[in-house]
Amino acid sequence: MEDVRIYVHIPFCKSKCQYCDFNSYDNKNYLIDSYINCVLDEIDIQYSTIKNRNITSIFLGGGTPSYLKPHLIRSILHHLPFDRNTEVTIEVNPGTIDRDKLESYLDMGINRISFGVQSLNDQLLRLMGRVHTRETALSNIKMAKEVGFTNISADLMMGYPLQSFEIYEETLHTMIELDMQHLSCYSLKVEENTPLDRMIKRKMLPEPKDELDRKMYHFTERILKENDILQYEISNYARKGFECKHNMGYWELDEYLGFGISAHSYFKGKRFHNTESITDYIHDIKEKRLTRFDEEVIDANESRKEFIILGLRLNKGLNIEKFNEKYDSDFMNDYKTAIEKCLKDQVISIKNNVVVLTKLGKDFANSVFTEFM
């Protein structure tokens, strides 16, 4: 039986964060029930496709899935044929859960929680427009442990305007003390037309500083390694055996199907995504219509590019033998010019038939990827 991964997008949030450009709403609660019914219908429409597949991971992302009443989450999982070997993750924002919700998540088969912590500094959290405080984040994570979750992750942000190194350092140290299994530490990207972008353009906030972001990044790599939380992808760190299987699937070009608005899929050699409009989505699904956008056949050339970029993002690197086998080619010869330049610039290294980004290469990852394109 072939594997497949499932992503379900839940686009509702308690309030909108200042930096957010995800497809999420804080003013459409009246659509929650119809939206979830449509997600169930969309799964039903695709059921014949997924029933013959082994679902290796399910990721309930958003938005804020934990903002919904648990019976709605349960109804989605009831529609998906998964078993106890499936990694089932829910994204949770502190301040939107309680003990009952956590207990019911465990009961319905969710075995991994990803907390959107971002920072543990109250001033910074207010500036970001987050709904939680340091206290809420810490108590929610402790509660998840008490309830019985043994695979807990947190997202942290680096390089936010007015976020000093000391603020980030304190947050990271506290997360280490909490004995987390997994951390995702992302650099802020200021997205066009977000409130944060407007504040920076009006000089109400300073621009993020690259050097500070890099300092935070190098500190993260070092301090987490010292605490046995190892980097396995540019922004992701885990204790041994707790790497996120779902995301590894994306990076290793496994097939996945996305449900809900904006959800992306890579299935049977094609990439496509659902509509971004919640009203169009509800309308189409009620008419039993699945509309795919930007459908693109991933030919061998495109697939090679993705294999290289995604492989280089991972700490275990790009396996030359696997590449040659998969594409019936000679990597060292086909990419001779790029390889020579990157080795000369010391942004990659090659050992035991595996290409990895060096420390310098991770700082300039996008330029390295461009060399290979």
Ligand code: SF4
């Ligand atoms: S909680 Fe996440 S999805 Fe919701 S507004 Fe904030 S950043 Fe965006």
